[in-house]
Amino acid sequence: MGKGTQADLLSRELRACQLSTGDVFRAASKSHVELSPAMQAATVYMRSGALVPDETVWEMVRERVGCLRCGSGFILDGFPRTLGQAASLEQLMESERLPMDAVVSYELPARAVIARLSGRRTCKECRTAFHIVDRPAKVDGICDRCGGVLFQRDDDRAESIKVRLEAYAESTAPLIAFYEQRGLLVMVDAGGMADEICARTLAALNGRRAARTA
Ligand code: AMP
Numbered sequence: 145m146g147k148g149t150q151a152d153l154l155s156r157e158l159r160a161c162q163l164s165t166g167d168v169f170r171a172a173s174k175s176h177v178e179l180s181p182a183m184q185a186a187t188v189y190m191r192s193g194a195l196v197p198d199e200t201v202w203e204m205v206r207e208r209v210g211c212l213r214c215g216s217g218f219i220l221d222g223f224p225r226t227l228g229q230a231a232s233l234e235q236l237m238e239s240e241r242l243p244m245d246a247v248v249s250y251e252l253p254a255r256a257v258i259a260r261l262s263g264r265r266t267c268k269e270c271r272t273a274f275h276i277v278d279r280p281a282k283v284d285g286i287c288d289r290c291g292g293v294l295f296q297r298d299d300d301r302a303e304s305i306k307v308r309l310e311a312y313a314e315s316t317a318p319l320i321a322f323y324e325q326r327g328l329l330v331m332v333d334a335g336g337m338a339d340e341i342c343a344r345t346l347a348a349l350n351g352r353r354a355a356r357t358a
Contacts, residue, residue: 146260147250147334149273151221153342161214164221167271168204169196170297193304195311198228205233212242226315230322246349247323250334250341254309261305265294278337 148164155162172179173187182203186196205223212218224230237244252260263276265285269292274281281287285294298304323329330348334341 146264146273148221148271149338150248150250150341150345151219153338154345155219157342157346158217158219160217160219161211162219162221163205163208163211163223165201165204165223165225166190166221168208191298191304193299193307193311195225195315198226198232201225201229202232206236209236209240212237212240217245224319225311227318227322230319244328246330246352247319247328248330248332248345248348249320249323250332252334256335257309258305261300261308262302264297264300266297266300267292268295269293 148166151162151164154160169186169190172183173190179187182197182200186200189196201223220233224233236242260275260278263278265274265276265281266272267274267287267290270287270290272287272289273279274287274294281294286292287294299308320329330345330352332341332345332348336344
């Protein structure tokens, strides 16, 4: 459904290691362990739909840098989201001599993004995403996969969606030009069902690989 679902499907398909920065912040917000002041602040930003400050995100990614050294490759979901994060990542990858194959940008009109996010319901246990119209659960409010309770994420509420779209336009959209200049950008139409989008993504990545090795 969203980019997180695509990251899950792709990491399974490619057997790659996956780091989803949003998942780390969501897990922190549910954790019973005492959080650092920066992580506490991060969970407040996240619930409102705003971006977490670069320093906090970067510290968290650095702690998980082993993920980028995974032999079968890695997928970063939701990172980088600002030019500052992209510059830090580029520096790190250069210094560690790690290659980056591609950066996927999922394209969807704002109206469709709003319909998709506001109708999303997520399983509390296994994180599977449903949609009240496009992918309803067989039993209302209960996950088909594990029987967990479905809920609406704080950042999928109308007021947070507005903040997320503004943050995207202001901070994340400039990454399109950044990665286009580096020849890494792959644009994928995010319309349709999750498996269709995943097939489209794999085709785009394979097409790109074939063109580069030809
Ligand atoms: P996501 O699940 O990727 O949509 O992320 C959920 C929320 O976590 C975002 O709306 C932000 O508040 C925060 N977040 C995740 N990744 C980043 C990032 N790279 N930079 C800043 N904030 C982030």
